[in-house]
Amino acid sequence: MGAEFLFQGATIQRLLAGLGVTLRISLISVALSVPLGVVMGVLFTRKNRVLRAVLRVYLDFIRVMPQLVLLFLVFFGSASSLGLNFSGEVASIIVFTAWGAAELGDLVRAALEAIPQSQYDGAFALGLTSKQTFARVILPQALRSLLPPSVNLVTRIIKTTSLCMLIGVVEVVRVGQQIIDFNRFDYPMGALWTYATLALLYFVICWPLSLLSRWLEKRSSR
């Protein structure tokens, strides 16, 4: 079949190491975007018009631009305009954090706005402070509707980190290309099998998360 090279030498270890870089970028970005997104979402529900306008412009810009454009802006743009030389991986983490925070911020906003005023009034009538109201009444309810799309966002971030190879990050797709090049003459079918393997690796990570997201959604809508 011509796929033996996948099981020879250190090929599998190298792919897994590449996958490690993919997951490192994704998880650091997710970890950073959760607090930022929550803060952004809460700020969004404030009445301050200027604040909301600024957040709106930020959110719309991040959302309307392809992620690859954002990667180029941070990787090449910050070097040429600001004199900041980020490594590819740092640039990627900045972009995916900014993107994750924007998307999550919008989800938090929607979740908070969906909670009826009567919940706040009820908590107030029971004598809860505003801090207690947020932590014990609002947050647990918001979390229920927030969780499914947030898990979905994680899979989107993991999938999109494949673009990092286009700014020179040696993550799993890039490692796959190196393996194809290395085996070019001995295994001409290498490209077919390697890209299929890469697709499988992503699928094995993202599919369970998609199922989890769907399960959470079904459960919260009950």
Place this chain on the structure above:
Amino acid sequence: MNWDLVAEYAPLFLAATRVTLVVSAGGIVGALVVGLLTAVVRLWHVPVLSQLAAAYVEVSRNTPSLVQLFFLYFGLPKVGILLSQEACAIVCLTFLGGGYMAEAFRSALESVPLIQHESAQVLGLSRQQAFRVVVLPQAMAQATPALVANVIFLVKESSVVSGIALADLMYVAKDIIGQSYDTSEALFLLVVFYAIILIPISVLGTYVEGRFSHGR
């Protein structure tokens, strides 16, 4: 920022806009067709095809577009399937978008109450007629906001085709940065041209969402 250079490079980006639009449009049309067929096959529980459709949706939604594209462009020629760059790009966006469109159609089709199907059949419509003139129009109204969101998603995803050296907006920007280091000018034009394409669709999406959310 050197505005003379911006003016000099603008025509290159204009030509690249055509590539981005052609590839995106091809992918969007393909994705709509594949998505609708996939959703209908699943709705009617066609044996075998329905399971295949479900598997297809999961694969297309849970693997990165870049890997799909590289598989099509570098992998498939090894088994004798040779596609041009444009064809690869359009097939890739169709494959990717089909899964997303299928989910949008499916949730919309499922939201049409059973009584609509039954009433149509009581009135003497065949199953196909009932689907075509009663169920589908109602489902389309439901699906439109999600479909527009997918259209935006696909135009954005079309930027990955620069990875197989197709001269879209992304590729032209990369080329200028690599050849002449006019990074600021190239990035400025890149953002402006994507904004010109995407902001109108995005505004349309917001309008459509407001319009179709009536009566819910």
